[in-house]
Amino acid sequence: MESKNILIKDAVIISNEIKKGSLLIQDDKIGEISDKIAITDADEVINAEGKVLIPGLVNTHTHLSMTLMRGLADDIPLDRWLNNHIWPVEAELNGEYCYAGALLACAEMIKSGTTCFNDMYFFMDHVARAADEAGLRGILSHGMIDFGNEDKRNQEFKESIRIIKKCHNTGEGRIKVAFGPHSPYTCSQKLLEKVKIESAKYGVGIHIHVSETQKEVSDVLKAHGKRPFEYLDDIGFLGSEVSAAHAVWLSDSEIEIIKQRDVKISHNPSSNMKLSSGVSPVTELLRKGVCVSMGTDGSASNNNMDLLEEIKIGALLQKVTTMDPTVLTAEKVFKMVTIGGAESLGLEKQIGSIEVDKKADLALVDMRTPQLTPFRNPISHLVYSANGGNVDTVICNGEILMENRNLLRLDEAMVLEIAENASEELLSKS
Ligand SMILES: [Zn+2]
Structure with a gap:
């Protein structure tokens, strides 16, 4: 990557405190935050008057x-x-097909302010190619399923390790790889135990679905005599490297286990609501000090990847299920898609907040629109009034991926055409 200084001038910066200032990007990092940065220090200047600067x-x-x-x-x-x-x-x-779909998702994420994602699916080297071309940061895992079959299990490890060797720490360090055992009901105990050992060996994380539905809980109870998180704890699977999606149906003792083992939870409210899976006890998890972040899940069950929409839905869902409007405040839920997300992926030292020396993963939201006027409380507006369409500029790893809503690195028309054709061809086969 060529070395470049970008000055973001006169933004309202959302960091530990909210104040107006300028930010200088030096190469891939945030070099300086102050109101005294000279324009002559920069190769490029973004005028951010009337815009709010948030972490990607x-x-x-x-x-x-x-x-x-x-x-x-x-x-x-x-x-x-x-x-x-x-x-x-x-x-x-x-x-x-997986490349085409991933490229479309990357365009959608950039256009709604997302710079980092945690993905589990198939043909992940092709997903890595899309993410690399898009300029985004991501953790990729091959979704492993064995249903107790040894041959299938061996294949899943072969593929996961192939992806680690081919893609881990590629794309100037933006692309990382994790193990992705699908869930405790589609993976055997042997597979889960081996994932734990291999992930430590390769120094990578683990991404899994746990306790999405009541049926899953009763199936695991039937098979192992324990609830999903109790079972996973029993076999020594849980730890701080585990990111568990959904966690909808939890007993009090499971919440305690999650806290004790420092398991990271990804809350997916839209998907859980759309499939009538249930409501994750996010308020209780946060009260216990668990790291809870936010995910959109796949676009067949959401049906978009707009995190600004997701946080509003997440906040409202907690308020109506607890019958308490004071829970999951705008500040708390905004943290779930910034520093909380970074922490859940073990990236809190690099991304998730606007601080000097962190990676320059940033987004500008244009507040000069009827929907976000009067300009009063930026966090409230971001959570309750804005959506991804208000994101104006996106920067990842110090590179501008979108400016004035125009994608710079991807050709948007081309991405849409590739995806449209791939989708039509794929659906005609099945
Ligand atoms: Zn999922």
């Missing part, structure tokens, strides 16, 4: 390539949704 948002649970299945099947129960619609299509996937 972090989406901790995605299946990027599922954008191709957006709008495919709505308003039906999870088992029918999977069996009759999603799995038949997934059986026809290949690397090119």
